[in-house]
Amino acid sequence: MTIDPETLMAYADGELDEVAAKRVERAIAEDPALARQVEAHRALRARIAGHFAPIAGEPVPERLRTMIGNNAASIDEARARRSRWTLPRGNIAAMAATLVVGLLVGQAIDLNPAPVADRSGTLVAQAGLERALDTQLASEQPSGAATRIGLTFRDKAGAVCRTFEAQALAGIACRVDGAWQVRQMMGAEAQSTDYRQAGSAEMLAAAEAMMADGPLDADAERAARDGGWR
């Protein structure tokens, strides 16, 4: 009686029903080589599983946990607003200060329309943010602009990237295929200057890490805009 490799493996994994398992057991009893293969399957499985098991025991990075926590908070907050409850001011500030990307894409918060959309898995700027990235020059932006552009530079793949800061959102977007893909995103909270400064330093560091060679000066920035950011 021959047992094909798939069936033998399924037996080793406990995937066979009783009848099929009995059939394999009879074959194993007659052929020690089959028994060794079953052992090898089980040893491999234990080794692979054991190798990755510690990852599931590690503490989960805070940024992943807060994504879920903030999502819950934003839903609760939206519900509270609808029912005209007032949350203590500090609470709202704290939530806003820890805003992360999961919140900002089409979630129920005060960004209408959302400045960022998920276009088949890629985050792209839209609405006011897209317009600012398209048209605004850092050297001559109005002081009351809703979105402020910081640095403009080329990344290592040659794409034009720009740092931006809006009321509830700051980050870095790069021009790819005619759209501004958002590469970095951090929450910004206008009232909380501490956070804003920390955010700016973080953003500068992120921008520097992405740059091919230094930020564009005002003339180069204008030339890049007039050339359609290519």
Place this chain on the structure above:
Amino acid sequence: MRAFERDLLALLPRLRRFALSLSRSTADGDDLCQAALERALNARGQWQEGTRLDSWMYRIMRNLWIDETRARARRDRTFAPEEEGLNVGDAGDRQIEAAVKLGDVGRAMDRLPPEQREAIALVLVEGLAYKEAAEILDIPMGTLTSRLVRGRAALMAELGEAA
């Protein structure tokens, strides 16, 4: 916190493990996890209560990873003429990092074709039943088992656990 978020939080350790076994690098794995969470939180309306949240999340993550690897392949092709040296250097660095972090098993997983690796990750690492894994990967059972057999044979050869 509602049940959806609570269950998602509880799943996080397993999701990180799956992400790492797909991407073979801690940084890529956590980025993948983050992208999958974003996708899930935005698409939570599409998750049907009463179905398995873990299968749904594994599927999201796996599809994102396929998109990412395709995008990387495209980028590498696009910039190959000018930046060949650079890209080769990057790939080398990634491999070294992965190898240091992941050891023999990680290196052996690294050498598997992606379709065998994802089957191995779901069944051997995550402990899913064949049927569940086949549903997540959207392939017939027979395809799943043949990928598992070939993937395991390659791992055994690599790791010296000849059957």
